[in-house]
Every structure is written in C-alpha cells, then in structure tokens.
Amino acid sequence: MTRCIRRCAALGLALLLALALNAVRVMVLDAGAAAADPANRRIAIARYQHPRGGILVGAAKVTGSQDTGGQLAYARTYRDGPLYAPVTGFASQTYGTSLLEGTEDGLLAGTSPRLASVPLWKEITRNRQRPGDVHTTIDAAAQKAAYAGLAGRRGAVAAIDPATGRILALVSSPSYDPALLAGTGPGVTAEWQRLNDDPAQPMLDRAIRQTYPPGSTFKVVTAAAALESGTVTDLLAPTDSPDPYQLPGTTVSLTNEGRGCDDASVYDAFRISCNTVFAKLGADVGLTAMVRQAQAFGFNDTRLRIPPGVAKSNIDTAMGPDQVALSSIGQFDTTATPLQMAMVAAAVGNGGELMTPYLVDRVTNHAGAVVARTGPVRLHRAVSEGTAERLQQLMEAVVSDGTGTNAAIPGAVVGGKTGTAQHGFGNKGTPYAWFISYARPPGADRAAVAVAVVVEDAEAARADISGGGTAAPIAKAVMRSVLAAPPRAFGG
C-alpha cells in the first residue's frame, strides 16, 4: 500500500511538472506570438489607453485625442480632417491606421523603442512610454491653397521644396474626415462602408497613391532625354518633324491640338505642346535613353517612402519604336503620381539635382526633445546643370508665352508645363488636366517651390479641360503662398 501511495504521489509530481512546462510554453515561448496576434484585443486596449501623440503642421497639432469612456479609452480627433487626410491618414480603433498614422504608429502609440531613454527598462517595469509627436514638412498655407483650388473637384496636388525635398503640400480631392473612422461601433462601420462604396474614392490618396497618364507634362522628361543624349543640341533649330506624324512601323498618324508644329523647333514645340515633334523626338532618342532619363527622375522606383509608400510611376522598359513615341508624349503605358511629376519639376528648378522627397521633418518625444530628424538627401542627379538650365528656358517660355500663362506670378520666375492626358478606350474618357511648375523668387538661382496639379473633372465639359485653364491657376496659388511666406529657418 505504501509503495502504491508513493507512486501516486510521484504521478502527481509528474502532472505538476507537465503543467509547469506547459505554462512556460504558453506564457513565455508563445507569448510573443500571442501579443502579435491581431485578434488579441489587448493590443488595441493598450494602444488606446493613453492619448496618442500628435501630428503637427507647422507649430500646430492637426490631431487630438478624446476620452470615449469605453474599453478603448482614447479615440483620435482631427482638426481640418479632410484638408490633412492625405497626410495624416486615419487612426481608427476599428480599421487600423494608414499613411503617417500608420508609418509613425510606434512613435505615436508610444511603443517605439526609439522613445526609450533607458533600453530594456521598459521590459522590466512594463510601463508604457509616453508617445511622441510627428512634425511634418507640410506648409499650412500651401496645403490650404491647393485644397481651395481644387474646390472639391477630383484631383490632387503635390508641392515640394526643390532644394531639400521637403513636401510642402499633399492634397487629394474629394477628401474625407478621418475623425469619422476614429472610434468603434455601428456609426464607424457605416461610414467606412459609405466611404469605400463612394465612386469618388475619397479615401484614395491621389497625390501619392494614384497614377495618371502624365500627358504632355512628360515632354519635360523627353526634352531632358534629348538634351542629355545629344539628340538635340540647339533648342531653336528646326526638328525636321512632319505634321501629322506617322508612328514608326504603323499606319497611325499623330496630330496636334494647336497649329505651327510642322518642323517646329524644340523651343516652340515645347511652348505650344506639339505632340508630333516630341513623339518623333522620343523615337529618335530611343528606348534605352528615354527609360534611363525617366528613371533618373524617379520613374520605376518601387522603394520610395516619404515614409508612406509612394505608388510606382511607370515607364515600360520593353517597347517598340511606336510605343516609345507614344510614351514620349505621356501616353501608352506611361503613368505617374502627382508627386512624381512634382519631382520632375523640382529637379529642373533645382539645377538638375533631385532631392528625396520627405514628409516628416522630425519626431520628438513627449518632452519635446528631438528623437529623429530627416535631412535633405540627394536621390539622383536627374540631368546635368547645363541641361537643367535649358529645360528651365523651355518651361519658363511656357508660362511667359505659351500654354501656361495662367501660372505667371508677377515678380517671380515661373516655369511650367501643361498637360491634357487623354485616356480610356479610344480616348473617350474625360481627359485629365495637368500642370507642373516651379517658381523662383527674384534674384535666387534655385526654385523655392515645385508643384504638380492634376484635375480629373468628370463634370466639366471636355473643351474646358486643359492644363493651362484648369490646373495652372491652382499651381499658381500654391506657389504664391509659398513665395509669400517668410523664408523659414531650415528644419524649423
């Protein structure tokens, strides 16, 4: 009997050991996986237990937090939500985060190890760090000017400081108020459904996440390729191009909207936007040089983060001569985000140097100390200094005496390029109106602002849509607001 009791006790000990080992498995080995499981509501509870850090435009926070009294304590609030939605994105207790709210989430939620003053201390105390703030590069005046200029029409604006790559405006229209998605409950679900079902796609960030055929604005790239490759040496020489121009190897003929393109010089062809001249020019330059030039401006780059990811702007790397010709006037499969086209204008305005665009100037901890700062970083030399100067001549002629006169600002040097991108089957879709430009204060040798505007206005009559008429005034308003502002201390 004694032996049996001892064995029973030993069995009990074995069972206890099994429990303890299993507890180690569940509580230590698998704990990380449990903590990372999106279905684990503790993550959300901890995340919303404290007010979230702020996203700032200039010195002012455009986000806030509000105590809901629910299980998820603090919900996000937004000041001027629709205006800044393409920058902030949303932080929703139901649907997660997007854009800066997503990419800077660790910092805003206080989970980022970057916030820890003493490494590992947090692991021991399990106290949550206080969240930090994200200071954007956005210029409130430029942002407002762009948003007001679009006036609810479908479209987007991207503005960059060419010298640094700071993004000054990022506007998408129509927009939405991220505050509608902040909390939980049937109201939020219904809003989410409505916004997703809306054919106008208000939650789409058109400035960085939507690509459009760039139309004639792409002629800047074609001109750059022609100059860099030596295909064109004299801007004023006749180009020996017919009107209409028959695409190489096909029976398709290309015509122009305006007159005076037959055998026009590059200067004139750019000023009045001749399709025939630039299509032929692209075909003469050839696929390799065209692609190389477009990539030097940032096309085909899938890795660009500002830090939200930017959609890839496309130029095909395998095309026949006729397709190269069409691509050279921004048609065929060539597409670009508004930010990409702003980068093209910025590189030209900045003497050929293309800076990496960025949206976050610095992040600070709760005490205001800088945790990380973004500085200007060169992305590529897009074109040589000399080519940049000649491209500036072309773009400035567009504004002074061409299709883009609507963008002229008295007392400043403005260069631009209009575009009217046709698309859809048989070009039956409503065309997109483009305008890309840069502006230089008098006396300065580099541009202070570069802008790309695209308006896809399904409501407007087709004849009214043109880069010069619809998009240029918006670009002008944005450039004016930047030029009017007192020069900012760098990093301020």
Added chain:
Amino acid sequence: MSATSADAPPPQAPPAAVHRPAPPRSRRRGVELSLTAAAVLVSVYGYAEVGLATRGAVPGDAAGYGAGLALLALLAHLAVRARAPYADPLLLPIAVLLNGFGLVLIYRLDLEPSLGPRAAPTQLVWSTLGITLFVLVVLALDDHRVLARYCYVGVTAALALMAAPIFFPAVNGAKIWIRAAGFSIQPGEFAKVLLAVFFAAYLSANRAALAYTGRRVFGPRGLQLPTGRVLGPVLAIWLLSVGLLVLERDLGTSLLFFGLFVVLLYVATGRTGWVAVGLLLSAAGAVAAGALEPHVHSRVEDWLHPFASIGAGLGPGQLAQSLFAFGNGAVLGTGLGQGHPELIGFATKSDFILATVGEELGLAGLCALLALYALLTARGMRAGLAVRDPFGRLLAVGLATILALQVFVITGGVTDLIPLTGMAMPFLAQGGSSVVTNWIIVALLVRVSDSARRPPPEPPEDAP
C-alpha cells in the same frame, strides 16, 4: 511503515535503554498559527493591491475584510488546536491562503461590470459557511474511522444528490445545479466527498478479496479478476454515478470520479493491472465521447486548434482568449487589477479564473499557486502514508487525489495542455458548493493527519 513522522526530532535514544518513553512530539501548533496569520496578511495585501491598482486607494472595507478573515482563520486554528493537536500544520494555512486569494481574485473580477453581477459577497458567505463546517467537522469527528460505518448511508445520499439536478433546468448545457430561493448549489460537489468515503471504506474492507480471489486472466502472472460478488457493488455504484453525470453532461466530474476510483483500486489492491485497465477504459471512453457527443467533440477541436475561430473570421474563442491572457502575463504578470479578464467573458470567475492569475501575476504567480496545491496534495498523501488504518490511508489518498485531479484537469484545460473540461479550481473559483466541499476535505485531511501523527498508545498497535 513506521508511525514516526518525519517532523519528529531526530531520536536521541539513550543506548541500551529497554523501556524508553516515546520521544516528545512537537505539535507544531505555533507554526500553524503564524503561517495562518501570514496567509491572512497576504490575502489582505492582495485586496489592498487590487484597490490601489484600479482605484488608486485601498478599499475602505479592507480592514473589516481582513478582520473577518482573521477571525474565521483563528477559530479554525483554535478548533484544530483543541481537537486535533497533532494535525499537519500546513493544511489549514494553505487552505486559508487559497480561499483568501480566491476572494481577492473574485473581488478583482467583480470590478469588470461586463462579467456579471458581483460575486465576492456571496463567495464570502460561502467561505464563512465552509470554515464553520471545517470547525464543526474537526470538533465533532473524533476519529475518522467512524465515517466508514456510515458509508452506505453516505453513498445513498451521494447518489440522491447527484440525481437531484435532473429535475431542475439545465444551466449552460449542464444539468448540475439545483436552484432555489436565489441560491444555486451543485450537489455533485458534495457527492465527491461522500463517494471518496464510500470507496475508501468498501475497498479497505474488501482489500484481500479484491486482490487475491477470483479468476486470473492473461496467464498465470496476469491480472486477477475478483469475483463478481466482491467487485459488483462498488462497480455498480461507480457506474451509476458516472452514468448519472454523463446524463447531466457533467463530464468533468465523471472524469474525476473515474480517476478517483482507479487510483483507490490501485492503492487498495496494489495491482498495476487496474491502472492499465483504467487507462484503457478511460481512453475508450474519451474516444467514444469525443466522437458521439458534439459538446465534447468541439472541446477536443478547440484543444487541438485553439485559434481556429480567428482564422474563420469569428474572433478568438474563449480558450484563445485565455491563452492570450496567459501570454500577456508572461513571466512577472501585469500586476493585480491591471490585466483584461473581461476579454475572456463568460466563466472568467469560475472555469477560467486561472487565466486571470496567469495574466496579472505571471508565470511566477501561477507556479507559486500550483506549488500551494502541490503542497496541499502532498500533505494529504503524506497523511495517508503515515496513518495506520487502511480506511484512513485510502481516505487521505482519495481526498488528495480529488484535489490533484481537479487542479490538473482545470489548469491543463485552460492552458491548452488537455481538452477543456468544466471543473472548479479548488478554493479559487466562484461557487459555494465547491468552497464548502473543499473546506470539508481539508477538515478530513486534518483529522486523518492528526491520527497519523498522534503518538501511538501503549501498547502500540502493529503497523499495517
């Protein structure tokens, strides 16, 4: 087995003394008193901690709560001191600590309104009743062997108690409750003790017949099947009780009775074959139940794939939530009052109360708790080893087995070691019948350990 307990001081017997007096025995009542006081202090500290963590202040009734618990514990101690002076000094303090900690946990869970109405006051009333019964048993029961005389009365009562819920509506799919006048009791809990007494009494009385008579199967060295006349009654009662529980869908308790019976049969007869038969039968039963009973089948599915419901888009199930809670606790826990037991939902205060221990006190706290249960079980087994009469041995082993099996089944269930089976964590889980029953179990263990450690009367009885 010598009757001398390990707690006795090393014998300093004078050489060559023929008639020496029994060595003086330490009763260890002072140890019990100080440990009990420590258990009360730990409980009160936990209560204050919950208040500090959740409200920023010590609960106003902490002093009153502490005084009440201290008074009850003191009464229990005095009863032991008066009537069971040689009892194991660890049993009472462990029970006080577990019960006190259980009250702290339930008080803490009461702070989550989504987990249903407040349960701590009711649990406090039941704990008071439990300790009162403990005192009564210790005072009234002079010798545990008396119980063997009433074992048939007891088992009849047990079967009647277990059958009673059939006439009451099912709660959460199981017909194991009797509800009357606002109170609900689970008669199966009380039946546990009565059945342990019956098995111990019957098996100790028929040990020899069970072990040495009847036909031998599986060859000359194989298992010896006892005659039907000997095995019949106990088998009938056991089958009846398990059958009743299956009918009531209380699979946890049926598993417990099965294990209890196998263990006692093994200890009584010393035949390993019974364990093999028991394991085979339980495996067959488990497979059959898993295949036939959808309720059990889903538990097995949950056990194998605790996160399956997440993949199916239905959100985490209760077991997944429990595992998340344990994972969140990690090594040191979030601290009392700082976890999220409300996420586990239904049964957080009963079946899943350990998930809160794991989340808020961590692996350290959980292991400490399991160590307490292990100590309680070991002390029960030890009383069984030390006591001289076979009935007392089987009774102590049976009671300790009940505790151990419950702890294993429920802890293994909520930590995904084995399929989940509804059972109450002794002393911890919300439930009056369970608390009262556990106090009676501890009272009986105190009684058996007292007679185990009592100095042998002159002349000493022969050891078994």
